[in-house]
Amino acid sequence: MADRMLVEAVRMALARVMSEDETVILLGEDIGRNGGVFRATNGLLERFGEQRVRDTPIAEAAIAGLAVGLAAQGMRPVAEIQFSGFIYPCIDQLTNHASRLRTRTRGRLTCPLVIRSPSGGGIHAPEHHSESMEALLTNVPGLRVVFPSSPKRAYGLLLSAIRGPDPVVFFEPTRLYRSAKEDVDDSGEGLPLNCCFTLREGTDVTLVTWGATVIEALAAGDHAADEGVSVELIDVAILKPLDFETIRASVSKTGRAVIVHEAPISGGFGAEIAARIADEALLSLLAPVKRVAGYDVVMPLPRLEQFYLPDEPRIMAAIRDVMSYT
Amino acid sequence: MADRMLVEAVRMALARVMSEDETVILLGEDIGRNGGVFRATNGLLERFGEQRVRDTPIAEAAIAGLAVGLAAQGMRPVAEIQFSGFIYPCIDQLTNHASRLRTRTRGRLTCPLVIRSPSGGGIHAPEHHSESMEALLTNVPGLRVVFPSSPKRAYGLLLSAIRGPDPVVFFEPTRLYRSAKEDVDDSGEGLPLNCCFTLREGTDVTLVTWGATVIEALAAGDHAADEGVSVELIDVAILKPLDFETIRASVSKTGRAVIVHEAPISGGFGAEIAARIADEALLSLLAPVKRVAGYDVVMPLPRLEQFYLPDEPRIMAAIRDVMSYT
Amino acid sequence: MISQGASTPLRFIAPDGQAERELPVFADRAALISFYRAMLLTRIFDEKAVALQRTGRLGTFASSLGQEAVSVGLASAMRKEDVLLPSFREQGAMLWRGVSPVELFLYWGGDERGSDFAGPRGDFPICIPVASHAPHAAGVALAMKLRGEKRAAVAVMGDGATSKGDFYEAINISGVWRLPAVFVISNNQWAISVPVGRQTAAATLAVKAMAAGIRSARVDGNDVIAVHNAVGEAIDRAISDQGPTLVECVTYRLGDHTTVDDSSRYRSDQEVSENWPSEPVARLRQYLTAHEGWTKSDEENLIAECHNLVGEAADRYAAIDPLEPKDMFEMTFASLPRDLEEQRNQLS
């Protein structure tokens, strides 16, 4: 096995499900001959043909709506939205239809679709290409929201997302597409969609994050260890429905929590985790629950984006802060 | 002065700004001759003419986009989205444009628009007419999100929203349109967009809510008083940017917080308030922070909606729960 | 018979019940009587639903008074294996397809089981957000095409729906992918209080097909034969890989938009009265009477039959208990996540 980039792991998972299940259909802009702007679908047109790897016109609302129609007919559409900044026109279809087709019809029709989209900043992209907007979907009942941070997790979670019976929004951390590398075994084994991943065990602080900031959190974990602080690092990976059990157990042990994400802090999904802690793990808390997140400002253009993105020093400052309570 | 219904207060505010400022333009479906499906714009066509009170085609994305164009040209568009379940197509315009036109152009162009929409359940409306989706907007930097719960506050906040320099999403609690009544003086005085409203002072529990559930919270406040529990009730009213100061001060005093909202609990805006408390007021907490909210299910059709909506007994149960910690 | 966005809507039977041209072969006595029965049933169902709403036993309801020929014409042109994607005013089409009146009452009474109909299991539930089902039709049609099936997706929506981006994106994609989809516009002249002339400056709604490079037809929507004929031809084309069609049916909404609407606020009684003579049920009755020996007693029997059917359905509906509150959790996901299980337990 060779090291695989995250984007290759995505492609492996797509190829895998497409070869095992003919009902899997890919939709998206430039996913065919061009192989996707990040090459996530590279070679799939050649392998699976243009019926199943379909370049769509530029019409994001209809892409989501097509997926609803396909899914209701027993197909398994996987749509790519080129950048998450263009996912907003899908929200109507996701909220008013995909997430509730099962409920509305008491299970008569179901909606097993996946919308994949790169998300987040740090690649010096043009305007509107660097946003993180998972929180616009995590209040929608009936949707699953997944956000992996490593090639293996991307592979396993994407397999499960596509094979599963529910609609899933699957965010891929853009700046890890090529930088995150891992041996990925094309075993066809999915990862369950109901468990967080504990990437590092520790006893002093629970560090909770997802997506690209997992990298900074890992670095902070190492750095903290050098300072004698033992960090337990949880990659949430599946935001909705949330496996809070793993987080609660960890915070009960450590008594301290720092939550990290790239989206703006106010109304971000970190708030949900902090709120659950403040309810269900309050009695074990030794320190305030800290969030290290994007600021409540529009994602700056590339010249300033590095100052917006939560980085290791900011995470360390929060860790030191919560450690100052004993 | 006579008692005014909330929907009349909205209309009074609209008429007021329209008569003082010619740049105020109303847009929306059926707001003209029909006066809006809830009659919020009743009589305004006759008074201000069809240039300024404009029935639009059914095109919510374009309604928001028109408003952006008008606002950039120095007009003050106020658009009505007939029900919040139809606001999703506006999200692209709100996030990618309205909220950031000022930032993008470093202030060269600005976007003083207001999108008004009835929100929430409890009126036995058809499918898709009863949702609460404020949390889909509270993570968007550069937007203001307002959600009044009484005729006076609706009047004063709407005046300020329209007169202000920033884009505002203004939710109106549908089930209070006709049931909430208050003397409203058409004084033309706006209410500041940066202060929560403390509706009841108390010392034992801080009850935080907004929109229609303020009514149930008020009842719970009375009920709790009967049980010897002193509730401080805060109507947040302006969700974004949040006046957390008022909430912090209250929780510092009471040591207990219960947050109530109608939207689904997970990823709802209540999480943000709980998260702020868990960070900034943790040391004063005597009890876990509780949220009483909608369940994480699709808003049921009318036959079950009453079981979905947070009611006074559920709020009381949470109050008793936090009071059990001393 | 399909005219590319022609501006005079095609019809076979004039408002006075006289045939204006030779009827298509499908329009034999049995077929016409079945259409007539379905339109009458729809009308009587609508009356009952409005009455139930007025007495607090049903929620807001959208009557199709005056538009029955569109619903029945399109549904009768469909085959069982086709898929209907209805808007909120297509009880006529849904009834024809096999949805029961009890199920329709349940839906409008606020019970999700109303969309779990025993009848056409692959049909879509009623779509409330205007035009948002248009892309679903394209998706359904794509599934059919990919599987090489000879089936079509038929979506119905109003004149107001043609202003929405979803409508356009859907017809455009259907066109470029040659999908077996039929988009039927029930142009009842009004979208709540906005007349079609204030929705668009387009000459007709049928011409909107040109933007997508697809075929269109424009028919008198109060002539069930014309509707059936146009939709039937569109389906034939769809299933023989000739691509999608936009069918504009010109009709008129004789009633209020819904039971919470008061149309006298925005349109004159006179306008409504002027449109009554064109309404579809009397039109076909006159034709049947003149040419197919339809008698007064046939009529009375049919009315009684429909009243019985609808009345019984209303009684059965009234006897159905609501779902258990806990049931609201069951269908959120295929299986209940732990968090939701906890929430469900709180509810008790």
Place this chain on the structure above:
Amino acid sequence: MISQGASTPLRFIAPDGQAERELPVFADRAALISFYRAMLLTRIFDEKAVALQRTGRLGTFASSLGQEAVSVGLASAMRKEDVLLPSFREQGAMLWRGVSPVELFLYWGGDERGSDFAGPRGDFPICIPVASHAPHAAGVALAMKLRGEKRAAVAVMGDGATSKGDFYEAINISGVWRLPAVFVISNNQWAISVPVGRQTAAATLAVKAMAAGIRSARVDGNDVIAVHNAVGEAIDRAISDQGPTLVECVTYRLGDHTTVDDSSRYRSDQEVSENWPSEPVARLRQYLTAHEGWTKSDEENLIAECHNLVGEAADRYAAIDPLEPKDMFEMTFASLPRDLEEQRNQLS
């Protein structure tokens, strides 16, 4: 001169530089030279921007190579008081309108000040989300109309943009409200890797106007005179309350979609080569040489002038320090809420 969705694009000058019909009166020597200069400047600006990107001094950039006549033609037809709403490939139009090359570099270099141009203060900034500026144009035009101004809003977008609901909703509303808006489609045949024939089955993009009941024109987008003429007529109509126009300009994207694209993945070199002979700059140069006495030294001087101008701008751009990190807070709201003030203080 406006042909309703005609399928042969109108042009004045053929690819070989010969006039095919009498030129419009505006096309005098001075005007043509000013167009030529602007197209050449655009081309040289694009080259420089691509070079800066290749050497890491600019972000992703979308060159307009081959499409300069669309940009310059439409901008030169606008009056100062009109409002331009550009897509991401309209540097030619923006430069003509008075945006400086330094500002353009700043924008593509990732600095918000690039959209705070000193030039046309009312123009919109570059729009990245495809077609989402079409409704803005309608809104701008509505403001103009409400104030009784004789001004027009001119939005430009690509062929791919015509598939999006926003485009359609905007033209439909503009039509029914007779707004002074002009929608220019720069049909460069490709939307990244998708050719226009896979965006839509419509016969032309100009015919899409029929869906909105508005006028359209279809012109050779490599003939700056044809573009100027069509957009000028559309503006004249707009400001005399004759409503909006859709102008399709048929051109070709000779370069990659952007600097991160590799168009050899999806189209042949041969196709690109076949389109070079129609490109707009050489076409006008040939005309000027043949009919307006444009000399080799005129050409050399102009090239040098443009290089200087762009080179100096690049130097000035390179010397501009980024904003202070704290500046990212300043413009979120008109005044800084307390929370944001706290966040800003954390940043230091």
